[in-house]
Amino acid sequence: MINVAQILKNLAAFCSVKGVQPDELVTAIFEKEYKKIETYKVNCLIYFIMDYSEKIDDDETFISMRYIYDENKSLIKIEQKLNNGRYHTQWDRNDALKKYIINQLSELPYQKRDEVYQTILENIPIDASYSLPPRLKLVS
Structure with a gap:
C-alpha cells in the first residue's frame, strides 16, 4: 500500500x-567542442544556451542546449536543437x-x-x- x-x-x-545551475555549466566553454554560451532573461524566465559541435566519422553536428530557469534558480526545462532544426524538450519539471x-x-x-x-x-x-x-x- x-x-x-x-x-x-x-x-x-x-x-x-534546483537542478544543474548555470555556474556549473559555464565551465564547459573551456572544452574545445563548445562554441558559444549565451544568457538572457525574458519576463520571469532565464535562458542559458550552450552551443557545441560533435564530430562522428566525417559528419559534424551542431547542438544547442537550452536550459530554462525561473527566478528562484530552479531548472524548469531542458531543450535540445540539432543543426538548424527546432528545439525539442529533453526534460520538463512540470x-x-x-x-x-x-x-x-x-x-x-x-x-x-x-x-x-x-x-x-x-x-x-x-x-x-x-x-x-x-x-x-x-x-x-
Missing part, C-alpha cells in the same frame, strides 16, 4: 532540488512532477485517488502546485 506521507516527502524533495504523481496515484484503489490527490495539492509547495490541475484524471 502506498504511504501518503512518503509521497509528500518525495514530492517535497523533488521540489527542493511533466516530471505530473508523471510522478500519476504513477503514485495509479497504485492506489480508485476510490482513494481523488482524496490523496487533494491532500497532495494542499501540501505541495506553492511554486510547484501551479502546474497541477485542480482535479486529476487517471487513465488506466
